[in-house]
Amino acid sequence: MSSLGTLSHSYSEMARLAETLTDAVATLFRAHEEGMCEEDDRRAALRLVPLVRALRNQLHGGEPDTDADESMLPPQYVARIREARRGDLAYLGQDLDELASLLDRWEGKLSDGAIGTLRLVTRTASDQAASLYRRLRRH
Amino acid sequence: MDLSALLRILLTDQVERAKQYGAQVGALAEDETRASHRDRCVTDIERALKACRALLDDPRLGTGLHGEMQLRQLQVEARRLGSVAFLLPILERFNDHDAILTALARRIAAEGTIALEQPLVTSANVGYYGASPDLALVVAPSLSRIVAIEIPDLVHELLHLFWHGREGDSAELLRIALRYFRQAGENALREDRPPRQREAIEFGRLSWVENTGEPWLLELACDAGASFVCGPAYAWQNLRLCAAASEPIYGYGAFQRASHPPAAARMMVMLSVVHGLELTSDADALGAAWNTLLTGLGAAKPDYYDEYCPHELADEVARRVGDLCADAGVRAFSRQESRGVCGPIVQICDEAWRLFISDPESYPEWEARVDERLRLELSAGTP
Numbered sequence: 001m002s003s004l005g006t007l008s009h010s011y012s013e014m015a016r017l018a019e020t021l022t023d024a025v026a027t028l029f030r031a032h033e034e035g036m037c038e039e040d041d042r043r044a045a046l047r048l049v050p051l052v053r054a055l056r057n058q059l060h061g062g063e064p065d066t067d068a069d070e071s072m073l074p075p076q077y078v079a080r081i082r083e084a085r086r087g088d089l090a091y092l093g094q095d096l097d098e099l100a101s102l103l104d105r106w107e108g109k110l111s112d113g114a115i116g117t118l119r120l121v122t123r124t125a126s127d128q129a130a131s132l133y134r135r136l137r138r139h
Numbered sequence: 140m141d142l143s144a145l146l147r148i149l150l151t152d153q154v155e156r157a158k159q160y161g162a163q164v165g166a167l168a169e170d171e172t173r174a175s176h177r178d179r180c181v182t183d184i185e186r187a188l189k190a191c192r193a194l195l196d197d198p199r200l201g202t203g204l205h206g207e208m209q210l211r212q213l214q215v216e217a218r219r220l221g222s223v224a225f226l227l228p229i230l231e232r233f234n235d236h237d238a239i240l241t242a243l244a245r246r247i248a249a250e251g252t253i254a255l256e257q258p259l260v261t262s263a264n265v266g267y268y269g270a271s272p273d274l275a276l277v278v279a280p281s282l283s284r285i286v287a288i289e290i291p292d293l294v295h296e297l298l299h300l301f302w303h304g305r306e307g308d309s310a311e312l313l314r315i316a317l318r319y320f321r322q323a324g325e326n327a328l329r330e331d332r333p334p335r336q337r338e339a340i341e342f343g344r345l346s347w348v349e350n351t352g353e354p355w356l357l358e359l360a361c362d363a364g365a366s367f368v369c370g371p372a373y374a375w376q377n378l379r380l381c382a383a384a385s386e387p388i389y390g391y392g393a394f395q396r397a398s399h400p401p402a403a404a405r406m407m408v409m410l411s412v413v414h415g416l417e418l419t420s421d422a423d424a425l426g427a428a429w430n431t432l433l434t435g436l437g438a439a440k441p442d443y444y445d446e447y448c449p450h451e452l453a454d455e456v457a458r459r460v461g462d463l464c465a466d467a468g469v470r471a472f473s474r475q476e477s478r479g480v481c482g483p484i485v486q487i488c489d490e491a492w493r494l495f496i497s498d499p500e501s502y503p504e505w506e507a508r509v510d511e512r513l514r515l516e517l518s519a520g521t522p
Binding site: 009 | 199203204205207208209211212214215218221222225269270271272273274278296299302303306309310313314317348349350351352353354357358361398399
């Protein structure tokens with residue numbers, strides 16, 4: 001028997017992350033294709049910066065810096081990303097640093113590398129939310 | 140069929156579903172108990188409708204970089220509506236027994252000043268309690284009466300809702316466990332401990348912190364919180380469940396994934412909280428009864444058990460949960476002078492357990508009086 005309460009808690013955390021990422025990345029992809037740099041797009045970019053930095057920290061330190069004002073990403077999400085990029089974690093760290101800096105000074109354009117990294121972080125959250133949702137509602 | 144056409148069909152389907160659910164919510168009888176859950180459904184339906192219609196109106200639907208994110212946005216809305224579809228039948232068949240259980244849960248939360256979203260309790264034809272904090276919902280066994288000694292199980296489920304609303308606190312608890320196992324892993328490596336021992340430490344980290352959606356730590360935090368609120372009654376009820384259930388007390392050993400922490404680890408946390416509440420003689424009596432049960436069952440710790448269920452970490456979690464609950468204004472259990480069947484719910488639970496242990500023959504009659512009194516008060520809305 002699963003723990004319904006814990007599963008529901010984890011689902012809701014992951015669903016929120018997936019929604020935040022999906023909405024923000026959809027906005028950035030639109031801006032990128034249209035070559036726009038509007039205030040809404042900048043806000044979407046800035047919303048992602050702490051998440052990307054937290055992911056980078058947790059991937060490499062395994063634990064968020066408690067003194068920094070950053071959210072703790074669900075550990076199973078970080079584990080899934082680590083698994084997906086097991087062979088080139090060091091490069092992923094670099095990619096995340098570059099992505100955070102590009103988003104921080106958002107100018108309306110994404111590099112191919114940034115698009116790939118955004119896809120990875122969004123797909124992972126979205127797929128995990130879907131998987132937890134299926135387990136939860138089949139309870 | 141291209142992605143644009145496929146998305147158009149799938150989005151239209153969600154819009155139609157949303158409209159149908161909207162009609163069902165509209166047909167619900169209005170009452171105060173279900174109001175917050177009804178409002179939640181309305182909000183979710185409106186959000187999903189707005190998002191799906193915006194996507195349908197987007198000229199770039201399914202093109203270029205947009206396609207995948209639009210599909211994932213559709214999934215977000217489909218899950219949102221799926222949760223509405225899950226909740227709707229519960230709201231539709233809400234009955235008098237559900238109303239009494241809901242009033243009981245809300246009274247426990249109010250008396251214990253446990254800040255949480257107003258819970259709805261639905262009685263189901265199952266033998267256990269459960270919670271779905273994402274919907275502020277508790278599932279309770281369908282009982283013909285209120286069983287006073289089992290009320291602590293309901294409190295445990297309310298704690299799931301409590302932690303759900305305190306994301307920062309639950310993250311802090313996870314960090315405590317992460318830090319502990321990381322340190323233990325480093326020490327084991329430095330001291331060149333056997334590989335199996337190091338694997339057991341890693342198993343502990345995975346089980347407490349990750350565990351694919353069911354980290355043990357959250358379950359243990361609810362055990363600790365329920366002990367903080369109910370005092371020894373919660374641990375006694377756990378002992379009763381363990382004695383009756385067939386799951387091995389120490390779990391299934393290292394390296395075998397389990398959704399729940401071993402019962403022994405849970406009891407370790409509960410006892411630690413009862414000690415923290417300075418109810419030493421209660422903790423001693425519980426500890427002695429627990430040891431008797433372990434001996435009676437012939438329960439033995441699996442290899443490396445202490446590496447993945449360390450006493451030190453259980454104590455630290457129990458202590459920190461107590462601090463976090465106190466900071467959040469949750470009332471710690473403190474035994475009051477007996478008021479029979481009239482006191483606050485957690486005092487009734489405490490008295491129920493003391494009577495159940497000291498005089499089990501006379502307990503059923505007392506429980507019947509509790510049931511009668513509580514039903515009367517809860518159905519009349521008496522605080």
